[in-house]
Amino acid sequence: MIAAALALSACGGGGNSTSSAVTAPAIPSSPAIPLSxxxxxxxxxxxxxxxxxxxxxxxxxxxxxxxxxxxxxxxxxxxxxxxxxxxxxxAVPSLRYKEFTPPYADLLDNPDGISVPGPGGGYTxxxxxxxxxxxxxxxxxxxxxxxxxxxxxxxxxxxxxxxxxxxxxxxxxxxxxxxxxxxxxxxxxxxxxxxxxxxxHPYSSKFDLYAGNKIGGTLTMAEVRGMKVLTDPNSGNCASCHYQGAGLNGSSALFTDFSYQAIGVPRNVAIQANADPTYFDLGLCGPLRTDHPAAPGNAFCGMVKAPTLRNVATRKSFFHNGVMHSLEQVIRFYNTRDTLPEIWYPTVGGTPKATADPSFPTYGLITTQYVGGTVQKFNDLPPQFVGNIDTQMPMDGRAAHSRPPMSEQNIADLLCFLNTLTDGYKAPATSPTSGACIQ
Ligand code: HEC
Ligand code: HEC
CATH class of the missing domain: 1.10.760.10 (Cytochrome c-like domain)
Incomplete structure (x- = not known):
């Protein structure tokens, strides 16, 4: 068998990207060393x-x-x-796979060796x-x-x-x-x-078996297609921020490059602090962090760390403010933040329709359709920082109601692949030939 290869596209603070291929390195064995x-x-x-x-x-x-x-x-x-x-x-992050996180730096060399240095590393x-x-x-x-x-x-x-x-x-x-x-x-x-x-850091997912060429680690066709969506600069492009390939101390891929971006996650009214309309969680610009002032022109305001995608399919709340509650919804947000902003951000000044058009999607955060009004896009960032929003695929700022970057098939496949990142995988005795995530 050949070693697993993922195409990796670069990720810088600014968004210029190129691509190359990397080989998933050997998985560290975990000898049963007693704890100190x-x-x-x-x-x-x-x-x-x-x-x-x-x-x-x-x-x-x-x-x-x-x-x-x-x-x-x-x-x-x-x-x-x-x-x-x-x-x-x-939201509470997972504590798995944090062992290679470097300390925070404003200009951290990106582990991909391609992207321009940008904010990266550190905990929380x-x-x-x-x-x-x-x-x-x-x-x-x-x-x-x-x-x-x-x-x-x-x-x-x-x-x-x-x-x-x-x-x-x-x-x-x-x-x-x-x-x-x-x-x-x-x-x-x-x-x-x-x-x-x-x-x-068990490295016991199906992906790890696959990356290590181990028995039971054969990805299905759907999972292989999903991995391609993750790395493809023209569709999912998730790897641009959520992939760390070759060998930090021989580790398998970490599915984060520790970098920071502002991606415009909608405000979460379920967070009590957000009852104050002047409260904003600006990530690098505070309020919890205090060394980057929330001043106009500060390109760091709104940026938060791209977390690892390992075990992400086990989560029940997503993003730093926990505003989303299913992985499929997260993928759909990446796909339609720009093309259908009205299903992610509130509309003001319009008239709600008594019944939504049959074509109005119900997978967003907002399920009421409006006639007229203004969509408050990026409603969790003060207007002076909206320019800090990252413009990489899949959220490249394309026009509302234009075609989104991922197809329905891409979304289904990507979900299948993300499920291979869950630890504790046990290969079935006989591989199923039909069902979800197979063909
Ligand atoms: C009340 C819930 C809660 C408790 C209790 C708690 N944490 Fe956390 N933990 C969080 C939240 C929320 C964050 C994210 C904090 C932030 O971004 O400011 C976090 C972040 C972390 C991180 C950083 C992870 C990353 O991805 O950067 C580590 C490590 C961590 N906690 C370890 C601990 C340890 C060790 C303890 C016990 C001493 C602990 N936590 C207790 C809620 C909790
Ligand atoms: C431009 C960089 C970038 C790209 C491209 C990107 N992400 Fe993210 N991702 C982030 C950042 C930054 C966060 C944290 C954002 C926040 O919480 O406000 C995040 C958070 C997430 C989360 C939430 C994880 C958790 O623990 O709550 C998931 C899931 C996710 N991304 C999946 C994806 C998928 C799937 C793709 C591709 C379709 C993708 N991302 C593309 C930067 C990126």
């Missing part, structure tokens, strides 16, 4: 609900093992805080945490997440935990004597756990 003491402590902390202001919330509450360490429910944002009633402002949707240890500090202390009063509060709870002795073994018998060292050891422990435990 630090990682063992991290494993305990990860699911310890006593380390929260409510006494009921741990990392695992929002990052559930059963959901690829993403949210266990379909809420756009989770509830936390001391009373578990304080809403978040962003806006990259404000440089390492997994840095990141862990945020939820432990955020008033709407685990809501501990202070680092000292966390350390006191650790000292009372059943694994306090393990903590001392890992970090020294005097570790609880110094709050700062003890707190940063806890953060290091969480990082070690996420880096060392193979369950955070």
């Amino acid at each position: 003491l630090a990682a063992q402590v991290g494993e305990k902390i990860f699911s310890d609900t006593t380390l929260s202001g409510s006494g009921k919330m741990s990392c695992a509450t929002c990052h559930a093992q059963s959901a690829a360490y993403g949210p266990p429910n379909d809420l756009a944002v989770q509830l936390g805080g001391t009373d578990l009633k304080a809403p978040g402002t962003r 949707w806006d990259g404000r945490a440089a390492t997994l240890a840095d990141q862990a500090k945020i939820p432990l202390l955020a008033p709407n997440e685990m809501a501990n009063a202070s680092a000292a509060d966390v350390v006191a709870k650790l000292q009372a935990a059943p694994y306090a002795e393990l903590f001392r073994q890992a970090f020294g018998s005097a570790i609880f004597g110094k709050t700062d060292s003890a707190f940063s050891s806890a953060l290091q422990a969480l990082q070690a756990y996420q880096l060392e435990d193979p369950d955070f």
Whole structure:
């Protein structure tokens, strides 16, 4: 068998793209190395609900093992805080395949080696945490997440935990004597756990079998076509931002290049902060990140990190604001954001039709058809930043009611391929010859 090859198209902050082919590299084997003491402590902390202001919330509450360490429910944002009633402002990302994320840089070399450098790397949707240890500090202390009063509060709870002795073994018998060292050891422990435990990077999807030329890894015709849509610069072009090919430390494809773009995801009224019409989540320009001012002319405002597409078919809310709830809807948004903006963004000033035309699609966020009025396209960005919207395919700014880049067949095939990125794949004893995603 020949090694799997994906055509990769380039992705820069600006949108000039070329293409080339890369070979999917060998999948790292995961030898059963026992977790280090630090990682063992991290494993305990990860699911310890006593380390929260409510006494009921741990990392695992929002990052559930059963959901690829993403949210266990379909809420756009989770509830936390001391009373578990304080809403978040962003969707919970999966914690899988984060191990090669470089620290954030305004001009990060794109891993494809082709694109011009642009904003990339870092943890959270806006990259404000440089390492997994840095990141862990945020939820432990955020008033709407685990809501501990202070680092000292966390350390006191650790000292009372059943694994306090393990903590001392890992970090020294005097570790609880110094709050700062003890707190940063806890953060290091969480990082070690996420880096060392193979369950955070199992590479056990059908795609991984395929990429490694392993038994059971033969993609169906539909899946192969879907992979082509993902990489084709003239239709899906997803790979332009969601593909990282050859070998970061021999890893298989990560399905993100860690880059940032503004793609104009619609505003989510289900997020409480959005009740304030002057509140905007501008990603790199804050409010959570504070080093890029939300000033007119700042090209970074509105950009968020392109997440990995691994395990994306297991998610129930999508994008940084969780505004969409099915993968098919996300693909349809990419396809028709420009050609049918009225099904994604609200219309003001028009008259709603009592019954929509039979041709009016019902797969969008807006299912009421209007006569007249103005579509508030890009309604989650202040007008001065609309110029920051990326213009790469599949959202190349084509005219409303023109033909979208992907066909119905392309969409169905792409969905089939994205489903091959789900971990824990077990090849059937006999390959089916009919049914969805086969022919
Ligand atoms: C209340 C829900 C909640 C809890 C509890 C929580 N997280 Fe998160 N996590 C989130 C959200 C929401 C984000 C995205 C934050 C952002 O973009 O600002 C996130 C982001 C992350 C990221 C960055 C992932 C990426 O793609 O860049 C890591 C790593 C992470 N969390 C680890 C943890 C750890 C470790 C804990 C426990 C100490 C934890 N989380 C507790 C909701 C939660
Ligand atoms: C120009 C770069 C770019 C292209 C091209 C692109 N994406 Fe994205 N994608 C992003 C960014 C940036 C985000 C995060 C946007 C946000 O949350 O506001 C994202 C988010 C997503 C998500 C949500 C994942 C999650 O965890 O919530 C999915 C699914 C997705 N993209 C699939 C695709 C598919 C399928 C294609 C091709 C049809 C595609 N993308 C093309 C940049 C891109």
